[in-house]
Amino acid sequence: MDLSSLNPAQSRAVMAVEGPILVLAGAGSGKTRVLTHRIASLIETHDIFPSNILAITFTNKAANEMRERIEHLIGPVSQQMWVGTFHAICVRILRRDGDRIGFGNDFVIYDTADQKALLKVCYKELGIDDKRQPLKSTQYKISNAKNDMLTPEGYEKEFGGDFTERDFIKLYKRYQEKIKQNQAMDFDDLLLNTLLLFKEAPDVLAGYQQRFRYIHVDEYQDTNRAQYLLIKALAGKHHNLFVVGDGDQSIYKWRGADIRNIREFELDYPGAQLIKLEQNYRSTQYILDLANSVIKQNPNRKDKVLWTDRGKGQKAKYYKAYDERDEANFVVRQIKRLVREEGYRYKDFAILYRTNAQSRAFEDLLIVEQVAYKVVGGLKFYERKEIKDILAYLKLVVNPQDDVSFQRVINEPKRSIGGKSIEKLQMYAQERGLSLLEACGEPEAMALLSGKARQGAEAFYQIIGALKAKVDTAFVSTIFDDLMAQTGLITLYEQERTIEADARIDNIYEFKSVIDAFEQRNEAPNLRDFLAETTLRSDQDSIEDTDDSILLMTIHASKGLEFPVVFLVGLEENLFPSFRAADDPEALEEERRLCYVGITRAENMLVISHAMNRTQYGRYEARFPSVFLTEMDTACIDGIDPAGVEMPHKEKPKQSYFSIGKSSVAASKLVPKPMKPTEAAQTGSVENIDFVYKPGAKVMHKVFGSGMIISVNGSILTIAFDNKGIKKLDADIAPLKPIG
Ligand SMILES: Nc1ncnc2c1ncn2[C@@H]1O[C@H](COP(=O)(O)OP(=O)(O)OP(=O)(O)O)[C@@H](O)[C@H]1O
Numbered sequence: 072m073d074l075s076s077l078n079p080a081q082s083r084a085v086m087a088v089e090g091p092i093l094v095l096a097g098a099g100s101g102k103t104r105v106l107t108h109r110i111a112s113l114i115e116t117h118d119i120f121p122s123n124i125l126a127i128t129f130t131n132k133a134a135n136e137m138r139e140r141i142e143h144l145i146g147p148v149s150q151q152m153w154v155g156t157f158h159a160i161c162v163r164i165l166r167r168d169g170d171r172i173g174f175g176n177d178f179v180i181y182d183t184a185d186q187k188a189l190l191k192v193c194y195k196e197l198g199i200d201d202k203r204q205p206l207k208s209t210q211y212k213i214s215n216a217k218n219d220m221l222t223p224e225g226y227e228k229e230f231g232g233d234f235t236e237r238d239f240i241k242l243y244k245r246y247q248e249k250i251k252q253n254q255a256m257d258f259d260d261l262l263l264n265t266l267l268l269f270k271e272a273p274d275v276l277a278g279y280q281q282r283f284r285y286i287h288v289d290e291y292q293d294t295n296r297a298q299y300l301l302i303k304a305l306a307g308k309h310h311n312l313f314v315v316g317d318g319d320q321s322i323y324k325w326r327g328a329d330i331r332n333i334r335e336f337e338l339d340y341p342g343a344q345l346i347k348l349e350q351n352y353r354s355t356q357y358i359l360d361l362a363n364s365v366i367k368q369n370p371n372r373k374d375k376v377l378w379t380d381r382g383k384g385q386k387a388k389y390y391k392a393y394d395e396r397d398e399a400n401f402v403v404r405q406i407k408r409l410v411r412e413e414g415y416r417y418k419d420f421a422i423l424y425r426t427n428a429q430s431r432a433f434e435d436l437l438i439v440e441q442v443a444y445k446v447v448g449g450l451k452f453y454e455r456k457e458i459k460d461i462l463a464y465l466k467l468v469v470n471p472q473d474d475v476s477f478q479r480v481i482n483e484p485k486r487s488i489g490g491k492s493i494e495k496l497q498m499y500a501q502e503r504g505l506s507l508l509e510a511c512g513e514p515e516a517m518a519l520l521s522g523k524a525r526q527g528a529e530a531f532y533q534i535i536g537a538l539k540a541k542v543d544t545a546f547v548s549t550i551f552d553d554l555m556a557q558t559g560l561i562t563l564y565e566q567e568r569t570i571e572a573d574a575r576i577d578n579i580y581e582f583k584s585v586i587d588a589f590e591q592r593n594e595a596p597n598l599r600d601f602l603a604e605t606t607l608r609s610d611q612d613s614i615e616d617t618d619d620s621i622l623l624m625t626i627h628a629s630k631g632l633e634f635p636v637v638f639l640v641g642l643e644e645n646l647f648p649s650f651r652a653a654d655d656p657e658a659l660e661e662e663r664r665l666c667y668v669g670i671t672r673a674e675n676m677l678v679i680s681h682a683m684n685r686t687q688y689g690r691y692e693a694r695f696p697s698v699f700l701t702e703m704d705t706a707c708i709d710g711i712d713p714a715g716v717e718m719p720h721k722e723k724p725k726q727s728y729f730s731i732g733k734s735s736v737a738a739s740k741l742v743p744k745p746m747k748p749t750e751a752a753q754t755g756s757v758e759n760i761d762f763v764y765k766p767g768a769k770v771m772h773k774v775f776g777s778g779m780i781i782s783v784n785g786s787i788l789t790i791a792f793d794n795k796g797i798k799k800l801d802a803d804i805a806p807l808k809p810i811g
């Protein structure tokens with residue numbers, strides 16, 4: 072093992088083999104790197120079998136990187152090593168041994184959208200009004216209960232006395248019954264059921280304890296209770312547990328992460344070695360000092376030393392924007408300049424923001440400017456309708472019990488099966504303990520449906536049946552091709568001849584290439600594993616190294632990553648820190664840690680900005696600069712007034728703020744149409760400004776180029792394109808931008 076690329080403290084961590092070890096260190100000090108090196112060293116120097124090693128990472132991207140690096144070092148035997156996220160590891164365990172707690176290895180995994188669909192059914196059946204008990208909050212509460220290891224019964228015991236909890240308890244119970252009936256698990260169930268398995272089947276646990284002699288966990292500060300218990304169980308025999316983390320980067324408290332797990336590691340694992348790393352290899356000194364000036368405002372933390380020999384570097388740049396469009400304009404102008412003058416590539420830049428909705432202003436401009444960009448975790452590929460439809464078909468092929476998937480696609484494409492028919496099927500199925508798909512195989516049930524619906528249901532049953540027969544022998548790609556041929560999904564979209572349908576077809580082909588890649592990567596590719604992998608895909612996975620694109624993402628999604636240049640935008644009160652932190656000191660501390668994470672992603676250059684006015688939830692209003700700006704050490708920032716940050720002003724910016732070269736966004740042609748804050752707005756995924764298009768206005772289309780609007784009918788625009796003739800497009804979906 073070559074240790075020359077590690078500093079003494081890092082080498083110590085790599086060479087400490089037995090017993091519990093905690094590496095506690097600030098951002099960019101090489102924690103993840105040490106973890107990877109240690110695994111390689113176990114195999115290379117200490118002759119540990121790869122199959123005795125478990126490594127838990129925070130994202131699938133990190134897992135793949137680790138696997139690749141280790142494969143590079145030791146070759147294909149690394150395949151026997153288990154590397155993955157908590158969820159992926161649990162899936163693997165449950166597929167092998169879930170039968171011991173009543174799960175076949177065919178169970179499907181429900182993502183948040185599936186969860187929502189299932190909850191809707193529960194609301195309906197129980198007659199509970201979602202205005203009184205909002206669906207989103209139920210979803211959140213169920214997840215929290217599960218992270219705290221509370222089953223519906225456990226929850227009832229604890230909180231049943233409180234009448235305001237009554238509806239929630241009913242919903243949680245019904246939800247859990249149904250999910251079990253469907254042979255499904257949501258993300259939290261994966262952890263919970265693994266723990267349950269270990270409790271019910273101690274021999275199974277003993278087997279894994281024996282197998283995983285060396286256990287590793289990255290980003291330990293963000294583990295929740297269930298994850299903590301899982302590690303504790305697995306490490307229960309050999310106690311060779313190697314965890315790395317940084318209390319200052321704990322940013323998932325709202326999802327149940329418990330910072331005590333890291334603080335009390337030495338109590339939980341007596342005799343633990345503590346190793347601290349102090350040299351930072353990522354950033355220059357100004358950036359580190361700036362990060363430190365913010366995080367040191369948090370009470371109850373141990374101050375850490377972090378130094379770098381990369382030199383002082385450049386001070387952070389500061390920009391006070393007039394509004395969010397001016398902010399975007401500034402950022403894009405800077406990026407273009409740096410590419411032009413300093414030899415940066417687009418992929419060297421990351422724009423980090425607090426909420427997803429903020430990406431919109433940047434996207435607007437980047438499209439007009441024709442600069443390649445990627446929104447990480449924004450509009451997720453796997454959340455698009457056509458992809459979810461295909462996934463639902465495939466899930467149903469694997470698991471005929473999956474009623475949620477059945478309802479999603481039974482009438483997609485149209486098979487004349489409406490709500491009434493489904494209700495009839497449901498009644499029939501319920502009485503006999505069948506799934507909806509199974510009911511379609513019963514002549515008696517079919518007799519209940521009208522002629523057309525019956526034909527549709529029978530055809531559907533046949534399609535799924537024929538595919539199911541191939542599941543164990545055929546390639547995933549063959550099953551996919553068959554599915555397309557039998558359902559005619561692509562053909563139908565082709566007949567639509569709209570841009571949206573074309574985009575959907577593109578996405579379906581893109582999906583096919585996902586399958587191809589999966590088959591190339593795996594020795595024995597099968598549909599079950601493929602579905603597990605796609606459902607567990609995390610936000611960071613959409614980043615591809617080869618892309619030369621600017622990356623846009625939330626600070627949460629940037630954890631563990633690094634970029635040569637970082638733009639940290641929207642440093643405003645009630646945005647960053649979030650309005651939720653207004654009168655909650657603990658929430659404010661978490662926001663501050665998030666700010667620390669954001670700053671420490673930067674290698675060479677950091678640019679911070681805020682806007683004096685912003686449209687949020689449809690209202691254009693004056694904004695106050697973030698408290699974090701006032702905490703930052705001004706000696707590390709260029710262009711900021713050391714006397715403090717000024718309050719908002721309302722003067723108009725110079726015209727140049729709005730224009731970059733020829734293709735400027737003409738602010739005057741756009742009439743903002745206020746939108747109500749929706750449920751989605753709270754999760755940050757809503758686009759908060761919408762534009763009214765008028766006849767006569769010029770627009771730019773991503774594919775067709777420039778054109779002029781001839782008429783407007785609702786959201787349907789008729790546009791005469793300069794080179795592509797006249798087309799009708801839906802303003803809500805088409806990749807269109809107004810141009811001046
Ligand atoms: N000894 C070293 N020599 C050279 N480069 C190093 C060394 N240690 C770490 N690095 C580099 O420093 C950067 C940061 O390392 P790494 O991502 O492992 O830090 P981290 O502590 O995990 O950061 P974070 O807290 O953000 O997850 C990486 O580019 C890594 O390759």
Ligand SMILES: [Mg+2]
Nearest residue numbers: 102103104631
């Ligand atoms: Mg790391």
